[in-house]
Amino acid sequence: MGTKMIKSSQMNSWRRLDNSARIFPAASSVTTANVFRLSCVLREEVRPEALQQALSDVIHRFPAFNVRLRAGFFWYYFETNPNSPKVSREELYPCAPMNRRENEGFLFRVLYFGNRISLETYHALTDGTGALEFLKDLLCTYLTIVHPNIPLLSGWLDKPASPNAAVLEDGYNKIYKKARGFAPFTRRAYHLHGTPLPFTAIKVVHGVASTQKILAVAREHGVTVTAFLSSVLIWSIWQEELKGRPSWSPVAVSLPVNLRAIFDTNTALNFFECIGVGMQFNRSGITFEEILKVVSGQLAKELIKENLSQRNAYKVRLSRNPILRGFPLFIKNLVLRPSYRMGELTATTALSNLGRVELPKEYAAYAENFEFILSPTESNAIKCAVCSYGDRFTISFSSNIEQYHIQRAFFRYLTALGIELTLETNYFYDNKPVASPKGRKHKQ
Incomplete structure (x- = not known):
């Protein structure tokens, strides 16, 4: 055919x-x-x-x-x-x-x-x-x-x-199958607080490490790179924001998952599903290794194909609801806006792993690196995106608040694990100029 x-x-x-x-x-x-x-x-x-x-x-x-x-x-x-x-x-x-x-x-x-x-x-x-x-x-x-x-x-x-x-x-x-489906977990997560930056401004921090070193450290802990980085992010938030104290609200990370390889589809449109991992800190003294174990288990369960299919069934069935379809657009907007907001409240932050970027060998030598940045929101003031190109693994934080203690704790923890990093930012930290990702510098 x-x-x-x-x-x-x-x-x-x-x-x-x-x-x-x-x-x-x-x-x-x-x-x-x-x-x-x-x-x-x-x-x-x-x-x-x-x-x-x-x-x-x-x-x-x-x-x-x-x-x-x-x-x-x-x-x-x-x-x-x-x-x-x-x-x-x-x-x-x-x-x-x-x-x-x-x-x-x-x-x-x-x-x-x-x-x-x-x-x-x-x-x-x-x-x-x-x-x-x-x-x-x-x-x-x-x-x-x-x-x-x-x-x-x-x-x-x-x-x-x-x-x-x-x-x-x-x-x-x-890939839609007529199945019961289920709505994603909807418990409200812990949320970060800080001083808002000026109108539409966002603070960007890139941390560039060796891809091989990141992979090696993740393997040493027996987890995937996504599970490892998500755990470091959860640990950093717990230590910096909650000072290691118990919290009723979980620290949760939203993880977009590319569905193309899982369902053998090559669409150029959106084809992802956001899954959630997190930790309920119901006591003090929880170790990083405990977080790793919980997050890795959650991620493995969420990535089961049948579970992803059920999530998709819920989403598609909702869009096909004859009552919802019959409402005019302005009514739909009144429903969709708070629905989106409620979805964001279930995550403390987001981490998107784009994976390895490759160019044909004839072009590869002309490119030094790739970067990936997400836009923060009112509910998710800090977001993280990662990708790799050759042996350059770039972790990019974007935030709409002045405070940068989470990013600092995250990179310090990686350094403590033996991962050397080069940091770049579009802001001044502690009145010390740092190279901007745009090649420019801005005052904090």
């Missing part, structure tokens, strides 16, 4: 938002941007004209990005954007709210500053995995323009003008 392709007439029409995307337009605000950033640090200065040419070439190969958001009577929907996206020099703080009336209506930004190319994406478009594919294609196209001697790779940049229809399928509907 041949692969079904998207006809040009279909690409110039509208499509529904996927099951995860539907909540973001209703829930987004100035303080809850739902924007994330992926950046590539090159070994040379970015050439804006070449980057613009690359973006103009790439956008037509990614129909998931070549859209604008519209509000219908019952639901938001996407339609093909007839405009052309533009690259911009970075001026704002990372992950600034996305105004769909700006940027020619596109829901992503391509930014440059010095030797860094950044892609900021509104979560209604896609998740981290989908955005990474777009950024990698953009990078390789850009590098081919700047360095014509790079051989054109078959199957990489010579993609068909009509993409595979599978890239626009709603993965949640594809």
Whole structure:
């Protein structure tokens, strides 16, 4: 059987938002941007004209990005954007709210500053995995323009003008099975407090370590990297915020899980599920090893395919509810906004592990590192995102409060375990200047 392709007439029409995307337009605000950033640090200065040419070439190969958001009577929907996206020099703080009336209506930004190319994406478009594919294609196209001697790779940049229809399928509907399903755990978690930063400002701290060392330390503890880092984060919050005292509210971490490999789907849209791990500190004297054991067990249980299927069944069945479907959009928004807020209250923070980033060998030498940043929210003032490129493992904290004691405790604990780190930030700490991830410095 041949692969079904998207006809040009279909690409110039509208499509529904996927099951995860539907909540973001209703829930987004100035303080809850739902924007994330992926950046590539090159070994040379970015050439804006070449980057613009690359973006103009790439956008037509990614129909998931070549859209604008519209509000219908019952639901938001996407339609093909007839405009052309533009690259911009970075001026704002990372992950600034996305105004769909700006940027020619596109829901992503391509930014440059010095030797860094950044892609900021509104979560209604896609998740981290989908955005990474777009950024990698953009990078390789850009590098081919700047360095014509790079051989054109078959199957990489010579993609068909009509993409595979599978890239626009709603993965949640594809794997849906009529099952009872269940709602995620809804107990209110402990929440961080601090002095808010100025309007839309976020504080970013990157910690860069050896990938091999991170893997080795996680193996020494007998857990995965995600379980290890989640446990260090929970431990740091308990020690710094709660001073090691008992707490009725658990310290919980929300972990987005990429479902593509688990369910054999290659969609370019959102296809993830947020699972929760955490620790109920019902007594003092709990050790880090105890946290590791609990978190690792929770993660293994949550990642069972059947459990993920039941979560998906609950989500899809809710979106298909005939009563909910019949309400006009403004009524749905009144329901979805508090629902999103209630979901965030079940987590103290979030940690997203994008995994290993790879480029074709012909391009790999031109890139020094990749970075991944999440936008914090009112309920989750600090978030953490990680990815690796070669032997550079980058842990990125983003926060909308002035205090940085959690980040400091986290990195100090890794150092105590023998993991050497290089720290970069866009703020001054203790009146000591530190290199900015943008190549600039700001006062705290």
